Amino acid sequence: MKWQKLLALGMAAIMTAAFVTGCGGGADKTNNADKTKKIVVGLDDNFPPMGFKNESNEIVGFDIDLAKEASKRLGREVEFKAIDWSSKEAELKSGRVDILWNGLDITEKRKENMLFSDPYMDNRQIIFVKKGNKDITDEASMAGKVIGTQSASSAEEYMDSNSFFKEKVKEVKKYSDFVSAFMDLENGRIDAVVGDEITGRYYMSKHADSLDVVDVAVGPVSTFGIGFAKDNQQLRDDVQKVLNEMKADGTMAKISEKWFGKDITKK
Template sequence: MKKIVLACLSVMLAAVFLAGCGQDQNQAASSSSSSDKGGKIVVGLDDNYPPMGFRDENNEITGFDVDLAKEAAKRLNREVEFKPIDWSSKEAELKSGRVDVLWNGLDITEDRKKNMLFSDPYMDNRQILFVTKGSSINTLADLQGKTVGTQSGSTGEENLNKDQALKDSLKEVKAYPDYIAAFMDLENGRIDAIVGDEITGRYYMNKHPDKFEARDIVIGDVTSFGIGFAMDNKSLRDEVQKVLDEMKKDGTMAQISEKWFGKDITKKD
């Protein structure tokens, strides 16, 4: 009787073990399909970064990059999900697989190339100064002893950190979770200037023309926006790049640009 009981227990344990293995394999297969076998594409973005990606009056995520991603996913016959993330932790989000791509005014830099794959650049961007209307700040020298804001984890912050002489001349550099918060503090006099993306800053400035001005003072090198992918996800990068090239060739990318900026400011080569 003991032998029969032991035999039955062995069979039961083996069945449970095999079922567990099968479930794990199915889960793994399901996970891998999300990014490289035609499943849903999860886009990581800062949802407070107009006009690239932000929430409208109905709390819906919209923007230039959002429209690009939707059109790309449509052409790939794939679902797309937009997942707001802490932009200063974007590399970790991508590496962990919590998002499949970073698509939100992401500057292509040499440091970032060490941690992710990029699409071809599709738009140029500069980091310039934004000040309040009528500000006496007109040159870099005028920033001496002033408090400057920028977004945490942004190219603006990177450029300020690289220019040690400029940074040392400032009273303080304040890093914000997003540029909207920085502009609010600028308006309220808590900071004296912002170093930020020209495209985003001018968009916000144009919404409040009586409050802010741009200074054509470039901090750091001119950069280009690209889409970021995990280092081991070349297949998804190639899929997306293919449809981006199609969108550029047939004029769809230009149309989306005209919708958001009033003209086509995307790269042509």
């Protein structure tokens, strides 16, 4: 009979362990709603003025200021984590980052894999050329040219899906970041850059003597939003609530004026 009692005790211990493990699994799944947990923001840290490293190697930018203010209002710490932007959805899905907040265009394709905040800024893809270039005046005039853009950007998505860029453009050269593309443009290695207006105009403000803008939209006008994992509805709602407050009290407008000279956020 002794062995039967031992067997019963062993079975009870296994069931208890399984129950505890099951409860622990449930806790992990609700971890996203933990309002004391640090928020990890994934970003491309070479995307001025949205998020980039300054001369002191600190990550700064428009989106950085927004995220800091939002985290402060939520009473949570924030960590900014530089990631490979082309792998951003995998980083979000794996839980290595909680949020993608870095001039992220809202697209139907991306909505399949993540939740978005409400749009907070419009963004066009426009053309940038070397100072004095009069050959490129619109999308059609890029035929036969070498065009640069950033990998995994909305401009790349548009050009990859457009037969004109596959058949008429000499080459679409893809870079890890827009800064590298602009540097090649200044050095004459490519004929134009198609990219985010906000990033390009900020870069141009620092290099006005070497670059020009062709103020024509390439592809559809997009909007920026903040990306969250599909199972992270609570965090999405919490962040949206404080963003709404920041719009209403003028904080978002002030941050925009700091980086762009005027309020260009969506009302």
